[in-house]
Amino acid sequence: MATTKRPKPKRRLPALPEGVGELGPETKVTTDVAAWLVSLQVLAEQGDAQAGKMLIEAYDKVPRLWKQLTGLQDNAERSWIDAMAPERPGQEFTRAAIQRELDSRRREIGGKAPSPLERLLVDRVVLCWLQASYADAQHAQRLADGMTFREGEYFQKRCERAQRQLLKAVQTLATVRRLLTPTVQLNVAENQINVAG
Numbered sequence: 785m786a787t788t789k790r791p792k793p794k795r796r797l798p799a800l801p802e803g804v805g806e807l808g809p810e811t812k813v814t815t816d817v818a819a820w821l822v823s824l825q826v827l828a829e830q831g832d833a834q835a836g837k838m839l840i841e842a843y844d845k846v847p848r849l850w851k852q853l854t855g856l857q858d859n860a861e862r863s864w865i866d867a868m869a870p871e872r873p874g875q876e877f878t879r880a881a882i883q884r885e886l887d888s889r890r891r892e893i894g895g896k897a898p899s900p901l902e903r904l905l906v907d908r909v910v911l912c913w914l915q916a917s918y919a920d921a922q923h924a925q926r927l928a929d930g931m932t933f934r935e936g937e938y939f940q941k942r943c944e945r946a947q948r949q950l951l952k953a954v955q956t957l958a959t960v961r962r963l964l965t966p967t968v969q970l971n972v973a974e975n976q977i978n979v980a981g
Contacts, residue, residue: 797835798823807845821849857907861886864914868921886910893957899964905957912953916946 800807801816811817821842827835843849861883869878894906923939931939 807842811846868918909953909957912950916950919943919946
C-alpha cells in the first residue's frame with residue numbers, strides 16, 4: 785500500500801504591527817516593528833521561503849534597515865568579542881569594556897568627518913587591531929600554560945599574520961587619506977612649492 789505525502793499546512797506569517805500602516809522610507813522602526821522583523825527572520829532561517837521573501841520586501845521598502853539591522857562589520861566584531869569573552873553571566877563588564885575600546889579607537893582613528901571610504905577603512909583597522917590583540921593574548925596565555933614547539937610556531941605565525949593584516953589596513957588608510965588631501969601648488973618667482981592641505 786502506497787502512502788501519499790501530505791503537503792505541510794502553510795504557516796501563517798506574523799502581521800505587521802497595528803498602527804504602522806504601509807512600510808516606506810520614513811517608517812519609524814519601533815520595538816514592535818523590530819520584533820516583527822526578527823520573527824520573520826527566525827522563520828526565514830528555519831526555511832520558510834515566504835517569510836524570507838516578505839523580509840526582503842520589508843527591507844527594500846525601508847532601505848535604511850539594511851544598514852541598521854544588518855551589518856557584516858558589526859557581525860564580525862561581535863564574533864571576535866564572543867571569542868574573547870563569550871556571552872554568559874559574569875562577562876558583561878568585559879564585553880562592554882571591549883566594545884567601548886573599539887568605539888574609542890574608531891573615533892580616534894576616524895577623526896571628525898571621515899569620508900565613506902575612510903569609515904570603511906577605519907572599521908577594517910579597528911577589526912584588525914582586535915584580531916591582533918586577541919592573537920597576542922592567546923599566544924601569551926598559551927606560553928604561560930606551556931605548549932609544544934609546534935603549537936608555539938602556530939601561535940607565533942598567527943600573531944605575525946594578524947600584525948601584517950593590521951599594518952596593511954593602517955597603510956591603506958594612510959594612503960587613501962594622503963590621496964584625499966588636496967595639494968596646492970604655488971609658484972614663487974622661479975621656485976615651485978607644493979603644499980599638502
